[in-house]
Amino acid sequence: MTRFMKWLGVVVVIFIAAPLVIVVPMSFSTARSLQFPPPGYGLGYYQAYFSDPSWLIPTWNSIIIATATTVLTMLLVVPATFALVRHQFRGRSIADLMMLMPLAVPSIVMAVGYYSYFGAMGIVHTHIGVVLAHTALAVPIAFLVLSANLKGFDRTLERAAMSLGASPTKTFIHVTLPILRPGLIISALFAFIHSFDETVVSIFISGRNAETLPRKMFDSIRQEADPVIAVISTLLFALVLLGLVGPRLVAALRNRRPRVQAA
Amino acid sequence: MTGLSNMTERKNLWPWLLLTPLAVFLVVFFVVPLIDVAVMSFTEPRLTFANYERALTGTLYQKVFINTFLTAGFVTLCCLLVGYPLAYLMSVSSQRTAMLILLLVTMSFWTSFLVRTYAWMVLLGTNGPLVWLFQAVGITNPPQLLFTRFSSTLAMVHILAPYMIMNIYSVMRKIDPVLVRSAESLGARGGSLLRHVYLPLTAPGIANGCVLVFVICLGFYVTPVLLGSPREQMIAGLIGTQLDEFLAFGMGSALAMVLLVFTMVILTIYHRHFGLDKLWG
Amino acid sequence: MPKFTLDPASLMTPSRRTFLKATGLAAASTLAAPYVARAEDNVLYINTWGGPWDEAARAHLFDPFTAETGIKIQTLSPVSFAKLAQQVHTGTYEFDITTLGGGELVRANEAGIIEDLEAPYEGGLFENGVASHAFATVMAWRTDKIKEGPKTWAEFWDVERFPGGRSLQRYAARVLPIALLADGVEVKDLYPLDLDRAFESLDRIKDHVRVWWTAGAQSTQILRDGEVDLIGIWHGRYFEAEKAGAPVAMTWNQGEIDRAYWVVAKDTPNAENAKKFIAFATSAKPLAEFVMQADYGALNPASNEFIPADAAARMPTAPANYSQTFEQDMANFGGDPAEASERFEEWLAS
Numbered sequence: 003m004t005r006f007m008k009w010l011g012v013v014v015v016i017f018i019a020a021p022l023v024i025v026v027p028m029s030f031s032t033a034r035s036l037q038f039p040p041p042g043y044g045l046g047y048y049q050a051y052f053s054d055p056s057w058l059i060p061t062w063n064s065i066i067i068a069t070a071t072t073v074l075t076m077l078l079v080v081p082a083t084f085a086l087v088r089h090q091f092r093g094r095s096i097a098d099l100m101m102l103m104p105l106a107v108p109s110i111v112m113a114v115g116y117y118s119y120f121g122a123m124g125i126v127h128t129h130i131g132v133v134l135a136h137t138a139l140a141v142p143i144a145f146l147v148l149s150a151n152l153k154g155f156d157r158t159l160e161r162a163a164m165s166l167g168a169s170p171t172k173t174f175i176h177v178t179l180p181i182l183r184p185g186l187i188i189s190a191l192f193a194f195i196h197s198f199d200e201t202v203v204s205i206f207i208s209g210r211n212a213e214t215l216p217r218k219m220f221d222s223i224r225q226e227a228d229p230v231i232a233v234i235s236t237l238l239f240a241l242v243l244l245g246l247v248g249p250r251l252v253a254a255l256r257n258r259r260p261r262v263q264a265a
Numbered sequence: 266m267t268g269l270s271n272m273t274e275r276k277n278l279w280p281w282l283l284l285t286p287l288a289v290f291l292v293v294f295f296v297v298p299l300i301d302v303a304v305m306s307f308t309e310p311r312l313t314f315a316n317y318e319r320a321l322t323g324t325l326y327q328k329v330f331i332n333t334f335l336t337a338g339f340v341t342l343c344c345l346l347v348g349y350p351l352a353y354l355m356s357v358s359s360q361r362t363a364m365l366i367l368l369l370v371t372m373s374f375w376t377s378f379l380v381r382t383y384a385w386m387v388l389l390g391t392n393g394p395l396v397w398l399f400q401a402v403g404i405t406n407p408p409q410l411l412f413t414r415f416s417s418t419l420a421m422v423h424i425l426a427p428y429m430i431m432n433i434y435s436v437m438r439k440i441d442p443v444l445v446r447s448a449e450s451l452g453a454r455g456g457s458l459l460r461h462v463y464l465p466l467t468a469p470g471i472a473n474g475c476v477l478v479f480v481i482c483l484g485f486y487v488t489p490v491l492l493g494s495p496r497e498q499m500i501a502g503l504i505g506t507q508l509d510e511f512l513a514f515g516m517g518s519a520l521a522m523v524l525l526v527f528t529m530v531i532l533t534i535y536h537r538h539f540g541l542d543k544l545w546g
Numbered sequence: 547m548p549k550f551t552l553d554p555a556s557l558m559t560p561s562r563r564t565f566l567k568a569t570g571l572a573a574a575s576t577l578a579a580p581y582v583a584r585a586e587d588n589v590l591y592i593n594t595w596g597g598p599w600d601e602a603a604r605a606h607l608f609d610p611f612t613a614e615t616g617i618k619i620q621t622l623s624p625v626s627f628a629k630l631a632q633q634v635h636t637g638t639y640e641f642d643i644t645t646l647g648g649g650e651l652v653r654a655n656e657a658g659i660i661e662d663l664e665a666p667y668e669g670g671l672f673e674n675g676v677a678s679h680a681f682a683t684v685m686a687w688r689t690d691k692i693k694e695g696p697k698t699w700a701e702f703w704d705v706e707r708f709p710g711g712r713s714l715q716r717y718a719a720r721v722l723p724i725a726l727l728a729d730g731v732e733v734k735d736l737y738p739l740d741l742d743r744a745f746e747s748l749d750r751i752k753d754h755v756r757v758w759w760t761a762g763a764q765s766t767q768i769l770r771d772g773e774v775d776l777i778g779i780w781h782g783r784y785f786e787a788e789k790a791g792a793p794v795a796m797t798w799n800q801g802e803i804d805r806a807y808w809v810v811a812k813d814t815p816n817a818e819n820a821k822k823f824i825a826f827a828t829s830a831k832p833l834a835e836f837v838m839q840a841d842y843g844a845l846n847p848a849s850n851e852f853i854p855a856d857a858a859a860r861m862p863t864a865p866a867n868y869s870q871t872f873e874q875d876m877a878n879f880g881g882d883p884a885e886a887s888e889r890f891e892e893w894l895a896s
């Protein structure tokens with residue numbers, strides 16, 4: 003049984019890895035369309051991506067929108083998280099639950115709502131509209147990450163600082179923030195990625211002036227399966243790899259440094 | 266005495282002050298749009314219950330709802346069948362192997378839905394690697410894979426499996442090897458080891474993973490639209506068509522509300538038993 | 547019984563407007579006002595069909611127009627009637643100009659979602675759309691799978707003689723007449739359409755239609771890459787696959803002709819420039835060059851003197867081709883086209 007489970011596990015590893023691996027060779031293909039094995043290899047589609055405004059503008063839009071979403075999300079979520087984690091008050095558990103609601107409602111439902119509501123406000127197809135929608139949807143994720151960090155926070159350090167005469171503000175700036183920094187960064191990163199990846203709401207509300215990369219990709223896959231998508235997929239994939247392996251690599255190199263010096 | 270109570274009073278104002286900006290924001294940009302959907306479902310094109318009547322009794326809509334539930338159930342089951350062995354493999358492998366597999370799963374998790382959907386389009390296409398493989402082993406007339414129920418289901422399982430794997434792995438790695446060994450020494454082997462040791466201990470992870478996968482799958486838009494055929498539409502795709510093709514906001518909203526209610530019922534049941542914050546935690 | 551209504555007046559009922567106002571959004575809207583559609587003097591947004599259509603229009607209509615007037619042109623695709631109606635009612639414009647087929651034009655004009663236009667050339671105006679070019683939905687097939695292709699839609703429906711996966715457009719107004727021809731109806735008896743009979747005919751082919759294509763580029767891709775073996779496709783899209791070197795063939799026989807009309811979205815801040823553009827795009831020479839590159843048939847008769855005979859032979863309006871084809875008759879459709887397309891969607895899902 004256990005051996006069988008192991009082999010099944012290996013098959014699953016292949017199943018998970020194959021789609022991630024396949025887009026890489028496709029992105030270097032010279033074929034006009036999806037063709038395997040590629041008839042030749044080249045950088046043609048990379049060149050096409052980096053020179054075509056119809057791909058670069060959505061990429062840029064996505065970066066701007068995700069950045070603005072991150073800033074807005076953090077401005078709203080950080081104080082609220084402090085309130086919810088550190089203070090006891092009536093209605094706290096309900097407030098806790100409400101924070102998670104945007105994650106519980108299916109995206110397509112929100113897409114219907116934003117399409118009509120922002121339409122009435124005249125902000126569909128604008129950066130502002132997409133940022134507002136993405137912020138509402140990113141709140142739960144940023145909150146979950148940050149509150150987990152804050153719950154594990156050792157408050158004796160703050161008390162120690164205060165007992166040594168530091169004002170609450172000073173304590174916050176010199177003790178609380180530095181310790182929370184990794185949590186804040188990860189929380190902000192999650193908000194950024196959530197906005198950058200968000201597809202369904204963007205499809206409906208990011209129009210001509212604020213078209214995001216996922217919307218452009220969706221349209222392109224639906225309409226013509228343009229091989230440039232393989233390029234973007236490879237680039238996004240490389241970013242994820244870098245984000246996951248990078249920190250570990252840096253840590254490993256740091257640990258190794260003394261030994262390298264010794265040698 | 267009075268001073269102290271004053272302090273508590275003041276202290277109690279703080280959380281509200283800190284919460285207000287977010288609360289106002291969520292009301293204006295989350296709750297109101299959601300209410301708008303609810304209102305539209307009764308008022309578009311005129312004050313009526315007809316949208317609901319149609320959404321719940323029309324043959325097309327019933328069919329799509331049933332299909333959505335069956336697909337979500339099937340995808341959840343597949344994710345479990347795929348995720349459990351992998352989580353098991355990770356928990357019994359060396360730390361290094363487990364790390365590598367975890368890295369792979371996390372990578373898949375963080376790679377955009379669209380990229381993974383596109384990858385399946387590449388893999389399953391008429392000129393794709395799978396057909397090429399078929400031909401290499403002598404199958405000259407391979408079956409149509411793309412734009413079928415098979416292709417969209419497969420891609421959804423692939424996209425949602427990481428949720429399941431991570432949930433199960435997080436409980437499985439906490440299983441004490443001593444417990445497993447002592448169970449084995451008492452004669453538990455194979456199936457009975459799985460049934461009496463692993464399943465009960467990993468049940469919370471399974472429940473978490475299943476609810477999460479099922480709920481996400483219920484509202485899945487991108488993959489069924491891109492990889493499926495109109496015969497096996499899911500509800501989110503149909504809502505999209507209502508808006509984009511027919512401009513039927515009322516009907517689209519009614520369908521969205523029905524989807525929302527189903528989702529909320531499932532999540533409420535989960536919340537009663539486990540607490541909603543555990544689901545994504 | 548409510549319908550999938552396309553009546554844009556129903557998009558925003560008074561009750562909903564009141565509701566939105568009551569939620570205090572007036573303030574938020576004011577904040578956002580600077581971002582809302584304003585007249586952009588130097589940019590026109592045009593809703594296009596994408597692909598080769600876009601390239602030809604860019605080369606012969608858009609760029610020359612920009613050179614002449616200094617007005618830049620941006621495009622987005624695919625063409626969407628629903629978007630046109632939606633944007634007129636929200637006041638947020640994704641595009642100023644689009645092209646519509648005859649049936650949609652009639653509906654758009656009735657609904658009052660397009661600007662009143664004047665005829666830029668004699669006989670060029672129909673229901674506030676300016677006639678630009680003709681295109682046809684024809685049958686095409688992969689020659690590596692099928693040696694001798696079908697000649698009629700009835701043969702296209704014949705899965706015994708022509709085994710293989712098929713594709714048709716997910717568009718009721720074009721597919722239903724084809725289904726009737728496949729069932730043996732004569733062209734002269736086609737309109738008004740016998741919808742029940744059309745759906746019965748579609749039932750027979752349903753299992754063999756692997757893809758219901760929704761965008762022109764998609765139809766080219768699946769034919770070129772061999773995802774399907776037979777397809778009902780716009781002739782320009784067919785030529786694109788042929789140019790890409792795919793083993794494909796087509797017939798003009800029983801091709802279904804549509805006319806494309808330029809229209810301007812009602813009340814767009816760029817209406818004046820939009821009208822200027824349409825006059826330019828339907829003038830003799832630019833139109834001639836555009837249709838030559840994209841293989842459409844020019845509807846401004848003055849264009850014909852610029853079109854050499856060999857180029858005309860690839861157009862659906864060339865006499866030899868035209869005689870084999872039939873025209874859409876939206877005025878005599880045989881029922882409400884919106885209802886028919888709703889029924890078509892239901893049929894697709896069942």
